[in-house]
Amino acid sequence: AGAHAAAVEPQAASRAYGVVTEFKEKPDMSKFPVEDIRNFSIIAHVDHGKSTLADRLLELTGTIDKTKNNKQVLDKLQVERERGITVKAQTASLFYNFEGKRYLLNLIDTPGHVDFSYEVSRSLSACQGVLLVVDANEGIQAQTVANFFLAFEAQLSVIPVINKIDLKNADPKRVEKQIEKVFDIPGDECIKISAKLGTNVESVLQAVIERIPPPKVYRKNPLRALVFDSTFDQYRGVIANIALFDGVVSKGDKIVSAHTKKTYEVNEVGILNPNEQSTHKLYAGQVGFLIAGMKDVTEAQIGDTLHLHNHPVEPLPGFKSAKPMVFAGVYPVDQSEYNTLKSAIGKLTLNDSSVTVHRDSSLALGAGWRLGFLGLLHMEVFNQRLEQEYNASVILTTPTVPYKAVLSSAKLIKARRAVQKNMIFIDQNRVMLKYLFPLNEIVVDFYDSLKSLSSGYASFDYEDAGYQAAELVKMDILLNGNFVEELVTIVHKEKAYSVGKNICERLKDSLPRQLFEIAIQAVIGSKVIARETVKAYRKNVLAKCYGGDITRKMKLLKRQTEGKKKLRKIGNIEVPKDAFIKVLKTQSNK
Numbered sequence: 198a199g200a201h202a203a204a205v206e207p208q209a210a211s212r213a214y215g216v217v218t219e220f221k222e223k224p225d226m227s228k229f230p231v232e233d234i235r236n237f238s239i240i241a242h243v244d245h246g247k248s249t250l251a252d253r254l255l256e257l258t259g260t261i262d263k264t265k266n267n268k269q270v271l272d273k274l275q276v277e278r279e280r281g282i283t284v285k286a287q288t289a290s291l292f293y294n295f296e297g298k299r300y301l302l303n304l305i306d307t308p309g310h311v312d313f314s315y316e317v318s319r320s321l322s323a324c325q326g327v328l329l330v331v332d333a334n335e336g337i338q339a340q341t342v343a344n345f346f347l348a349f350e351a352q353l354s355v356i357p358v359i360n361k362i363d364l365k366n367a368d369p370k371r372v373e374k375q376i377e378k379v380f381d382i383p384g385d386e387c388i389k390i391s392a393k394l395g396t397n398v399e400s401v402l403q404a405v406i407e408r409i410p411p412p413k414v415y416r417k418n419p420l421r422a423l424v425f426d427s428t429f430d431q432y433r434g435v436i437a438n439i440a441l442f443d444g445v446v447s448k449g450d451k452i453v454s455a456h457t458k459k460t461y462e463v464n465e466v467g468i469l470n471p472n473e474q475s476t477h478k479l480y481a482g483q484v485g486f487l488i489a490g491m492k493d494v495t496e497a498q499i500g501d502t503l504h505l506h507n508h509p510v511e512p513l514p515g516f517k518s519a520k521p522m523v524f525a526g527v528y529p530v531d532q533s534e535y536n537t538l539k540s541a542i543g544k545l546t547l548n549d550s551s552v553t554v555h556r557d558s559s560l561a562l563g564a565g566w567r568l569g570f571l572g573l574l575h576m577e578v579f580n581q582r583l584e585q586e587y588n589a590s591v592i593l594t595t596p597t598v599p600y601k602a603v604l605s606s607a608k609l610i611k612a613r614r615a616v617q618k619n620m621i622f623i624d625q626n627r628v629m630l631k632y633l634f635p636l637n638e639i640v641v642d643f644y645d646s647l648k649s650l651s652s653g654y655a656s657f658d659y660e661d662a663g664y665q666a667a668e669l670v671k672m673d674i675l676l677n678g679n680f681v682e683e684l685v686t687i688v689h690k691e692k693a694y695s696v697g698k699n700i701c702e703r704l705k706d707s708l709p710r711q712l713f714e715i716a717i718q719a720v721i722g723s724k725v726i727a728r729e730t731v732k733a734y735r736k737n738v739l740a741k742c743y744g745g746d747i748t749r750k751m752k753l754l755k756r757q758t759e760g761k762k763k764l765r766k767i768g769n770i771e772v773p774k775d776a777f778i779k780v781l782k783t784q785s786n787k
């Protein structure tokens with residue numbers, strides 16, 4: 198034990214975030230038998246302190262040095278740091294001495310926001326236990342409940358951690374009672390900590406060792422590795438995050454993807470510490486990264502099983518694929534950037550396989566894509582990453598949700614509004630309400646309204662409940678009687694008037710005056726529900742040419758023709774691209 202402890206003793210070295218350690222020698226992963234390994238995740242409601250706790254665990258195990266700069270080391274993406282939320286799950290291997298033994302603890306970080314529960318379930322499949330972090334002041338919130346059930350369904354050991362006990366208003370006793378009541382976990386199993394100050398964090402690591410079982414795996418069997426995440430590196434191609442269920446994988450091995458049946462040679466394999474540290478080998482029960490010359494987006498499917506060439510195995514159960522809930526059009530601002538944007542979207546979707554991509558085109562915006570996202574925040578984060586990481590300038594259209602339509606000219610289906618399903622009292626001050634909502638009603642501004650109405654106290658989570666019949670209508674926009682294809686919307690009958698009025702007003706503000714009057718109408722079938730008018734205006738470009746200089750006149754007329762190329766003609770009305778962009782663009786993207 199002494200020899201291997203020395204082999205993996207970390208040495209400090211400066212890195213981008215705070216001070217991250219490196220090993221003097223390559224860690225010998227064979228020194229970590231299955232019974233000395235624990236694979237776990239931290240799950241929590243947003244802002245309950247998951248990333249702060251992860252930082253403390255990394256410090257305690259010497260994975261990173263104790264400096265004031267260690268703020269959310271695992272939140273690597275720029276958007277994560279800016280928005281203070283975790284988007285992409287990250288993994289780190291921690292080495293920890295306890296009662297004379299050296300343990301390998303694999304921490305798999307998970308995002309906390311409602312939009313990203315897909316990433317949570319993905320990360321959980323590589324774990325045997327979770328730390329369920331609950332804020333000592335706020336208590337159980339919507340995503341605490343949602344995440345607990347994800348872990349519970351995966352039959353993982355749950356260790357409740359009550360965080361922020363240093364806060365003035367902290368009431369850990371009350372939160373302990375909530376945990377007992379809602380999750381049926383004995384109150385004395387709760388560990389009370391302050392992740393910020395480091396209070397009692399050591400007992401969290403001890404609980405991980407004592408309460409979470411080692412993985413159930415077999416090293417003597419042929420290799421069976423699960424790809425639970427993947428990232429794309431410009432220089433090295435696909436970096437797959439893998440969890441080994443059986444066997445061993447070594448640098449130089451020939452491996453096969455059970456999904457694509459393609460064969461690869463392993464170029465590099467190792468642990469995440471939290472940066473990649475190659476170890477040449479990984480053994481069953483361990484978690485790390487693998488690089489094998491997978492270059493194409495489709496080659497590293499999340500949920501895929503890797504096995505040795507000539508040793509096929511039963512593939513591990515894949516993942517329930519993520520279901521997009523919100524759709525939006527994405528177009529390059531300049532069509533000449535189409536290919537650049539296409540490759541950026543390709544690379545980003547490799548990092549985030551929950552986004553669905555379909556080619557689309559619009560008369561106003563040109564060629565582009567229709568992308569499906571898990572929620573609104575997910576959409577915004579994706580857009581921000583396109584801009585920040587790939588320098589792309591894009592137009593994002595107003596998000597919509599999918600509908601199933603039964604076409605009928607005579608009878609419309611009866612509308613259904615939000616229906617209350619149940620109500621559970623968590624304690625005297627807190628109640629959990631379950632409603633059935635039309636997705637369209639919650640997708641854009643519901644969360645913000647809920648937060649402001651409840652002064653920030655209410656929290657919200659949702660899951661897909663399938664399609665329901667509703668009284669929806671197709672609303673068209675007409676310009677002097679001509680249909681504007683790109684502005685067709687599906688709205689609830691009761692909201693049609695206000696939505697139609699809003700579109701007409703926005704169009705009026707962005708349409709330039711022309712030689713004749715323009716009537717902007719919102720219509721349902723043949724019924725006009727809103728109308729705005731743009732007054733006529735004669736723009737004589739030749740007015741400035743008093744002297745009748747013919748070459749100057751020609752120049753001005755030519756310039757006017759060039760200007761017209763950026764216009765789209767609807768009937769005899771010239772609509773500048775900008776006008777569509779102003780109407781189609783989302784609020785958040787303004």
Ligand SMILES: Nc1nc2c(ncn2[C@@H]2O[C@H](COP(=O)(O)OP(=O)(O)OP(=O)(O)O)[C@@H](O)[C@H]2O)c(=O)[nH]1
Nearest residue numbers: 243244245246247248249282283309361391392393
């Ligand atoms: N007072 C106090 N504040 C804490 C403690 N732990 C975390 N915080 C603060 O709570 C805020 C949220 O902490 P994070 O660690 O970013 O929360 P998170 O759960 O990782 O958030 P997401 O990644 O968005 O899910 C930060 O401002 C932290 O500094 C604690 O023990 N005490």
